[in-house]
Amino acid sequence: MDWSVIGYLGLEGLVVGSIYALTALGLALVYGLLRVLHVAHAGVYAVGAYCGWIAFDLSHSLALALAAGAGGAVVLGVFLDAWFYRPLAGKPPLIPLIGSIGLFLAAGDLLRIVFGPYQHSLPAMNATPVVTIAGVGITATQVFVLAGTAVLLLAVYWVSARTRLGLAWRSIAQDREIAAAMGIDIPRHTALAFALASALAGVAGVMVGVYYNQIAPTMGNEPAYKTLAIVVLGGLGNVWGTVAAGLLLGVVESVSGAFAGNYFPPQAVAFLALILVLLFRPQGLFGR
Amino acid sequence: MSGLEVHGLSKAFGGLRAVAGVSLTAEPGRVLGLFGPNGAGKTTVFNLIAGALRPDKGRVLLDGHDITRLPAYRRAQRGLARTFQVVKPLNELTVMDNVMVPLAHQRLRRLLPLHRYRTPAREQRARALLEQVGLLEQADAPAGALPLGMKKRLEVARALALEPKVLLLDEPLAGLSLQDARLVLDVVHAAREAAAVVLIEHNVRLAMAACDRAVVMEAGAVIAAGVPDEVKRDPKVITAYLGKEGADA
């Protein structure tokens, strides 16, 4: 057993898993508050990536690209909350779900129409090896993604666990009526949640663009499906369970992809895992 | 013995003992009141009796038959009817159709029950029930559009449609105007002839007057049982209610 191969796969898996975790985290946060699956979140992710790409193209600054990615995503996400989700608040969840799928499809296609169906590159960083640990080479781009994710997750943890905002979110997720009765401004807090979720997705999109040096209008498709699976594995609404599930899936995909070869289409691992888990734990890996 | 018998019912959620060894009996022709402060476990007892929850320990008997293992819908088909604390009207169906549901669901044998649900016999029965609760005029209105008082009356009508041997009413008077409350109490009074009625009610004064016997719960256990007048004066009961309602009653 060549441990450096395992190490390499594990590292790749963690990187991919980090992107999953950042994107799925936002989805879980929104679900916890609204009890609606915000499928369009993957569209926000793609739009964020494109905003970052444009910013980089104009400024050649990675920092500006990240900011633009987050910013563009936040604008779209908050708009969707105000225009689409909030007015549909009392309706059966199937309604916003279907509409959300429509929004996602429209967003992806709009990106194709405006920017063309081909890929663009985002050459913000080279995958130069930076350090080697236990025979496994780690590149600059990997450090970028892993470090960036760690920082962001830490920030989210701090907001969620240590601030009044986080407390308000957790109260609303637990019991909406009581939270409102205690004077929590639910629409405002929901908008803030959308803002945070979208910012994370936008950054994740830019990270993907940098890591693979590639932006394409279809880039939201896989995350759309996979984040749904991840959010369910994480227990639907359990934010940290979702993060764990995202990281886990990244690693599992990486390892199984190497050994099982190209037998499965990419989404299949996530969904197969999901079905297996649900058979034994209908509440997801980390659900209650 | 006919009616309802409950022996040693217990249910814990995680570490919390919601119901601890509750026993009670309810006979046809009598109204049993189930009282106690919020969180005492009254609705949980109802959920256990009705089959919405499985008990950790204990038995439930209906007319002498052990129904503890039966799923909720079978208990309903056998005549154990219940209403809900937070009303659950079938919103998109009309008032009439709401009452039709229990009428249509006495033991369906066919794999695909495709015969029409609206039969003249059922419609007649439904109308009679609606008239009894004063909702005949609203028969074709969607249940979701009704004001609360009418929704509560609809709950009672639906329960009565099961031709119950045992009728569990969970706070049927809560949120009702005095007029509506009187109407419901009249219906309950009429229903008791054929059924054993168990009533959870918060309005202690109004309810105690309607009951033949009373059981008081606190923190999952029964702390007093007997004739309402005696139970009212029981010092444990008065303390359980923190003096406020006990002093009123």
Added chain:
Amino acid sequence: MYYLTLATLLLIYATLALSLNLITGLAGQVTLGHAAFFGIGAYVLAFLIAHGVDFWLALAAAGAAAGATGLALGAISLRLREDFLAIATIAINFVVVALFLYLPFFGGAFGMSDIAGPFGALGTLLSTAVLFLLALALHESVRASDLGLALIALRESEQAAEALGVNVKRFKVTAFSLGTAMAGVAGGLYAAYVGVIHPHDFGFPLSVTLLAMVAIGGMGTLWGPVLGAVVLGGFAQAFAFIHNYQAVLFGLLLALVMRYRPQGLLGRRA
């Protein structure tokens, strides 16, 4: 000739939409993987025909196979809460398509071809029309029956329905089996109509389209799903020039209808 085939396709879509309506519209069970059962019907028929089985027998088997799988889905649905179920159905759609892709006897990525029904274009149109009318009749019969009342009751409130004597579990499974069996028969006819089938014809995008047909037309109503099928099925076929903008228009249509008229075109009340 073109209109003949278009009409046949629309009738198939309308039948499919009605079958989905039984599950999602009447019984209120979210399923985002309905295309899988359409596909099971198509593949089973194609496989049996290729092995010399009589067309009508194969069609019945197609429906039965889809219905049996739907029964399994129904059983699964009993264990999963609503949103878990929705995503599980997406997962099932993907897994079924993967099976079509990787099981050797299904032809892999090339799919199956030379599927011939017993008649030509006109005959196919007539048999799909008959199927559609049967579906319509079954749908209406269900809606006015004890079964339909049970489904709507459990859709509105499972707890209340259970307390009123409705065997919620049994009826959920019945809804899934009936809806998927109908989809399977539609799938069999589709295979004969189109002659060539590929795994990705039955993927998640089709499931979304079907759900959109039902939602935009009016969930739970009789003519809503039919209208939805005609509008969405027809619009792409009839306006070839919008092909380049199909996805964005479809997506926007979905979003706008859900946002501004969530009960659908023929649905009552908002």
